[in-house]
Amino acid sequence: MAKVVKFGGSSLADAKQIMKAAGIIKQDSDRRYVIVSAPGKRDSKDTKITDMLINCYELAAAKKDYSRVFNKIKKRYEDIVKGLRLRLSLEDEFKQIDKVLQENPYRDFAASRGEYLNSIIIARYLGYTWIDAAETVRFGKNGFLADETNALLEEKLKNIKHVVIAGFYGADAKGRIVTFSRGGSDITGSIVARAIKADIYENWTDVSGVLVADPHIIDNPKVIHTITYRELRELSYMGASVLHEDAIFPVRKAGIPINIRNTNKPDDEGTMIVESTCRIPEYTITGVAGKKGFAAVNIEKDMMNSEVGYCRKILSAFEDNDVNIEHMPSGIDTMTVIVHQEEFEGKEQRVLASIHKYTEFDQIDMESDLALIAVVGRGMKSQRGTASRIFAALSHAGVNIRMIDQGSSELNIIVAVAGEDFEVAIKAIYDIFVETRI
Ligand code: ASP
Helix, strand or coil: EEEEECCCCHHHHCCHHHHHHHHHHCCCCCEEEECCCCCCCCCCCCHHHHHHHHHHHHHHHHCCCHHHHHHHHHHHHHHHHHHHCCCCCCCCCCCCHHHHHHHCCCCCHHHHHHHHHHHHHHHHHHHCCCEEECCCCCCCCCCCCHHHHHHHHHHHCCCCEEEEECCEEEECCCCCCEEECCCCCHHHHHHHHHHHCCCEEEEEECCCCCCCCCCCCCCCECCEEEEEEEHEEEEECCCCCCCCCCHHHHHHHCCCCEEECCCCCCCCCCCEEEEECCCCCCEEEEEEEEEEEEEEEECCCCCHHHHCHHHHHHHHHHHCCCCCEEEECCCEEEEEEEEEEHHCCHHHHHHHHHHHHHHCEEEEEEEEEEEEEEEEEEHHHHHHHHHHHHHHHHHHCCCCCCEECCCCCEEEEEEEEEEHHHHHHHHHHHHHHHHHHC
């Protein structure tokens, strides 16, 4: 059995946290491939090392003095090394980073150094082989190169039993450092899991798994025991954040489950993210998530239903102006296009002009400040009455539903409500499925 374990920034924020992580690794001899983030926040007022490094880069690029921030970063690593009682000097490494910042500062290099240094320390502490991600995670002109990276990692890792690899970055063929987007160590964990054909990818963080609802809205929401990749994608898209969105694809390709675990509560089982499962979700719904800030454009035209190509013409007006469409519920003589309000506001009049150019209509009106809520669950398909429970709960809570959209896969039901009703609506849906379970 081989497990890939990735530890996030808060799990490695100082020597004490690193010791906890090391304890978890050593507790199970299958945990042989370790991916690390840069030290994150030690408490809510702290600053992540990655943010401090980016700050250094910005100052360096503007030819300003960055030594104050740079020294703070050095101090954090010195404290870690001391706290772990290691005989390790990072002096040369810091000299090298300083040199690049002075002579040829570039953002990705600076941002990546948090993972780079942390991985050196942790490899030494564990007694595992250290591998520089720059040699194995490959980027090209158009971004990450999945197949090339897979081949490089397979080759490099085939004879190594215990390894620590820095997350978040790689390099192009010339060795120039490139990072993933923020939070990207999750992706590194996933691509390593794919390359070594891991049995499981454990992602250790500071929460006990994916939650049924946003803890900012619901007090102490339940943890989801098992969720499919597809369900997670729906929830993440609507704002539930526990894993980098792109981290799903490599393991999904290889059918490797992800287990989200809590470094501070290692006995909690966490959440299993799987391709498919016959495990019935506890509450019919798997989770509920949502976002505010949507606008709706309602178009009416008599006999719309019998005019071939009408929708396409309308949609062309949005496409011409580079507006992303979120949802598109339609009736016989009406169609509604839901868009991100912020993105749409600046382009609204141009879209209207384009609609005029392409076709005729009887009426157009727009609504703003809408929130979309996705009620997600693989269990909905086999249960009668899910939609009616959602509507009953919302009506009891005095929330007016402005739009409903259910995909034919019956994996989710999307409702739009007024932005000001958003929190009340999430609470009502959570309560009816999880608290009262009627
Ligand atoms: N350290 C990087 C960040 O803060 C990447 C990561 O932690 O996954 O975004």
